[in-house]
Amino acid sequence: VQEVASKSDNKAGDGTTTSTIMTKEIVNQGMRAVTSGVSPVGLNLGIRYSARMLADELTRVAKPVKSTEDLRNVATIASGSAEMGRIIASAFEKVGETGSTVVEESQTLTDEVEFTEGLTIDRGYISPYMVKDDERQIAELMNPKILVTDAKIDNVNEVVPLLEQLVKSKDPVLIIAEDVSGDALSALVVNKMRGVLDVVAIKSPGFGIRRKEYLQDIAIATGATFVAEEVGITLDSVTLEMLGTADRVVVAKETTTIVTDGKQSDAIAARIAQIRKQAESAETDFDKDKAVERVASLGGGIARIKVGAATETELKDKKLRYEDALNSVKSAQEMGIVPGGGACLATLQDTMTDKILEAAPDEDQ
Numbered sequence: 001v002q003e004v005a006s007k008s009d010n011k012a013g014d015g016t017t018t019s020t021i022m023t024k025e026i027v028n029q030g031m032r033a034v035t036s037g038v039s040p041v042g043l044n045l046g047i048r049y050s051a052r053m054l055a056d057e058l059t060r061v062a063k064p065v066k067s068t069e070d071l072r073n074v075a076t077i078a079s080g081s082a083e084m085g086r087i088i089a090s091a092f093e094k095v096g097e098t099g100s101t102v103v104e105e106s107q108t109l110t111d112e113v114e115f116t117e118g119l120t121i122d123r124g125y126i127s128p129y130m131v132k133d134d135e136r137q138i139a140e141l142m143n144p145k146i147l148v149t150d151a152k153i154d155n156v157n158e159v160v161p162l163l164e165q166l167v168k169s170k171d172p173v174l175i176i177a178e179d180v181s182g183d184a185l186s187a188l189v190v191n192k193m194r195g196v197l198d199v200v201a202i203k204s205p206g207f208g209i210r211r212k213e214y215l216q217d218i219a220i221a222t223g224a225t226f227v228a229e230e231v232g233i234t235l236d237s238v239t240l241e242m243l244g245t246a247d248r249v250v251v252a253k254e255t256t257t258i259v260t261d262g263k264q265s266d267a268i269a270a271r272i273a274q275i276r277k278q279a280e281s282a283e284t285d286f287d288k289d290k291a292v293e294r295v296a297s298l299g300g301g302i303a304r305i306k307v308g309a310a311t312e313t314e315l316k317d318k319k320l321r322y323e324d325a326l327n328s329v330k331s332a333q334e335m336g337i338v339p340g341g342g343a344c345l346a347t348l349q350d351t352m353t354d355k356i357l358e359a360a361p362d363e364d365q
Contacts, residue, residue, distance in 0.1 A: 014078050014328045018342050042362060050356050054348055062336030068093045071329055074337060078328035079321045087111055088325055091303035103322045105315060106306035114304045119221050119258040119297055123202045125251045126180050129189045130200045139200045139251040144172040146244035148219040149227035150212055151235055154182035158235040163197060165240050172198035174249050176218060179203055200251045217298055220271045222246055223264045272299050
């Protein structure tokens with residue numbers, strides 16, 4: 001019974017009481033039927049068969065969620081708060097279907113939503129000397145070129161041909177590599193401080209095999225050529241045409257946000273479809289979660305709902321209510337909505353019982 005309630009909560013965000021009562025009744029009635037001589041195997045098949053028919057009918061009668069108002073209503077009912085409903089609806093409206101919404105703790109007493117637009121990478125600048133805005137401790141690049149590579153850049157001679165081209169074109173550049181160190185890092189910092197070249201370098205996100213996947217995502221989102229020896233491209237052969245573009249890049253100490261220019265929307269959509277297929281065939285929950293993160297990062301950014309409260313107990317309660325409401329809204333977006341409180345199932349009991357009995361292959365089922 002606990003497992004049923006837990007799955008209902010995780011998948012739908014609500015309906016735990018209904019599923020608990022139904023499970024209890026199925027067990028009680030099932031035990032009674034088996035005691036009276038009904039085949040357990042036939043009974044099991046019959047229960048599954050009936051559940052499929054009812055699920056198909058529920059899907060048929062469900063109304064799709066079309067507007068922000070519908071989302072707000074679902075979130076308000078699930079959370080029990082009109083204000084929570086409004087915040088959740090605004091978050092979903094902003095990030096779209098491919099974006100993700102997460103719940104975090106706030107240091108204030110009020111609830112608020114923060115939106116991260118574009119592509120977010122959990123890596124910051126390699127050297128603090130690359131910072132342009134000392135007050136905010138960030139480096140901001142407008143309309144930069146973007147180099148995406150899985151190589152370790154430690155020899156300045158490897159990147160000199162590219163840097164000379166960038167100095168001539170006067171384009172700012174973001175370098176995303178496995179690491180930048182030694183002579184190469186020193187040369188970049190010196191050129192930055194002298195004002196010769198506006199450059200920022202960050203380490204590539206992720207670990208192991210996922211690192212290449214993340215780098216390929218970034219390359220596709222920015223229109224860059226992924227520079228890797230395994231595809232036959234070395235750093236000293238890179239030209240300006242192989243670099244990606246973006247409207248704006250903001251690099252902080254621990255995060256980088258790339259605001260894409262919209263030129264690669266078709267390629268991004270194809271990449272998202274590919275990642276979703278990988279998620280379906282993923283063997284572990286961890287792989288699925290990472291795939292969902294990548295889709296959210298590529299597709300619609302991230303909305304962070306920051307929950308504030310006066311006490312620890314209130315904070316925990318509000319976070320749980322937000323998470324339940326978020327699950328409910330996600331389910332409503334995917335499957336649509338029906339009247340709640342068991343009313344829909346009660347109606348189907350009157351209208352579907354005869355159909356199910358007629359369709360059953362044998363007496364036990």
